[in-house]
Amino acid sequence: MVRCAWLVCLVPATLLAQEGAGARFERLMTDLMVVDTHVDTPWYVVDEGYDVGVRHDYYEADIPRLREGHAGAVFFGLMATPESYAPHAWVERTLDLIDSVHEMARRYPDDLEVALTSGDIRRIRSQGRVAVLLSVEGGHQIDDNLRILRNYYRLGVRYMTLTHFKTNNWADSSTDAVVHGGLSPFGREVVREMNRLGMMVDISHVSPGTFDDAIETSRAPVIASHSSVRALCDTPRNMTDDEIRKLAAKGGVIFINFNVAYLDQKAWDAFRSFRDERDREIAAMMAARKDDPRRFELKRAIQRRYRQRLPPVDSKTALRHIDHVVRLAGADHVGIGSDFDGISGMAPAGLEDVSKYPALVRGMIEMGYSDGDIRKIMGENLLRVMKQVEEAAQ
Numbered sequence: 001m002v003r004c005a006w007l008v009c010l011v012p013a014t015l016l017a018q019e020g021a022g023a024r025f026e027r028l029m030t031d032l033m034v035v036d037t038h039v040d041t042p043w044y045v046v047d048e049g050y051d052v053g054v055r056h057d058y059y060e061a062d063i064p065r066l067r068e069g070h071a072g073a074v075f076f077g078l079m080a081t082p083e084s085y086a087p088h089a090w091v092e093r094t095l096d097l098i099d100s101v102h103e104m105a106r107r108y109p110d111d112l113e114v115a116l117t118s119g120d121i122r123r124i125r126s127q128g129r130v131a132v133l134l135s136v137e138g139g140h141q142i143d144d145n146l147r148i149l150r151n152y153y154r155l156g157v158r159y160m161t162l163t164h165f166k167t168n169n170w171a172d173s174s175t176d177a178v179v180h181g182g183l184s185p186f187g188r189e190v191v192r193e194m195n196r197l198g199m200m201v202d203i204s205h206v207s208p209g210t211f212d213d214a215i216e217t218s219r220a221p222v223i224a225s226h227s228s229v230r231a232l233c234d235t236p237r238n239m240t241d242d243e244i245r246k247l248a249a250k251g252g253v254i255f256i257n258f259n260v261a262y263l264d265q266k267a268w269d270a271f272r273s274f275r276d277e278r279d280r281e282i283a284a285m286m287a288a289r290k291d292d293p294r295r296f297e298l299k300r301a302i303q304r305r306y307r308q309r310l311p312p313v314d315s316k317t318a319l320r321h322i323d324h325v326v327r328l329a330g331a332d333h334v335g336i337g338s339d340f341d342g343i344s345g346m347a348p349a350g351l352e353d354v355s356k357y358p359a360l361v362r363g364m365i366e367m368g369y370s371d372g373d374i375r376k377i378m379g380e381n382l383l384r385v386m387k388q389v390e391e392a393a394q
């Protein structure tokens with residue numbers, strides 16, 4: 001009996017020691033929770049009738065590719081950009097996008113369900129489906145009205161990015177003028193109300209002052225839903241080492257953005273040199289072809305043409321950003337926030353769309369990461385933070 005028990009204990013340990021990288025990858029993928037905290041697909045659904053149920057050879061997310069990528073949960077970003085929408089249209093646009101996610105789940109119930117809690121994500125994943133979640137990308141979308149914030153929560157919104165690219169009436173953006181020196185008194189009230197509701201506070205896009213004020217005001221950990229590392233690529237959209245340390249000290253997580261212009265310095269410099277010209281060309285074409293159903297295809301063609309001016313960037317660069325945070329703050333404080341479908345096709349080679357998440361797992365195995373750390377980075381860190389935010393709610 002004793003010898004038998006001894007053998008039973010010994011055999012798995014021996015097998016594990018001899019397990020090759022390939023077998024380890026296969027084993028991890030059987031039950032790994034993969035969470036992407038930022039995917040912008042809903043605007044294509046509303047504007048172009050993009051059908052997430054079928055596989056596409058353009059854009060970066062649909063159900064077949066989510067399945068291929070072993071996705072467990074995806075947060076859809078809902079944008080009503082001040083650059084494209086007048087203030088009176090922000091709430092309606094947000095409601096349209098919220099509706100598109102609920103309708104997606106209604107149309108494809110065997111594949112998708114809207115998750116409202118971290119527990120929902122685990123349940124939906126264990127049922128072999130993909131949890132979809134809602135997030136509002138820009139505090140301006142509440143129209144300076146806490147009632148609207150609360151209604152977004154009731155409709156399923158589980159994080160809000162305090163600003164988008166523009167400074168709003170209560171928070172400064174990292175890519176616009178400093179008006180409030182961070183959060184205004186109302187901005188702090190928004191953060192407190194988000195805490196009370198159990199809505200995660202997202203500091204991607206915000207200015208250094210807004211970051212500090214959000215960290216100071218929030219009772220719960222905060223997240224950066226789609227930002228990368230400033231020390232590796234110096235853009236105002238990325239976080240400094242000091243900010244990453246403060247975020248981690250509060251229990252928060254930075255979810256790495258895959259936009260090559262935020263991953264690689266040369267790509268950022270090249271992107272900056274053509275961005276305005278590209279956007280003007282797209283705007284002129286879209287205005288001239290308002291009623292042409294091919295206009296979105298033409299838009300993608302323009303984006304592809306400019307994309308070719310960028311230097312090659314591959315998945316290893318994204319892994320370097322993850323590794324930087326692991327060394328700086330630990331594996332509890334980094335995750336995946338691809339920004340797919342919000343980056344004009346500017347994804348790295350080997351990480352072209354949501355089907356490629358497993359490439360990150362292979363990469364982390366090669367880098368010598370433990371199973372536990374890979375699990376945290378690929379999804380568990382988001383579940384931990386979301387649960388903490390739920391528990392801090394009243």
Ligand SMILES: [Zn+2]
Nearest residue numbers: 137205226342
């Ligand atoms: Zn964004």
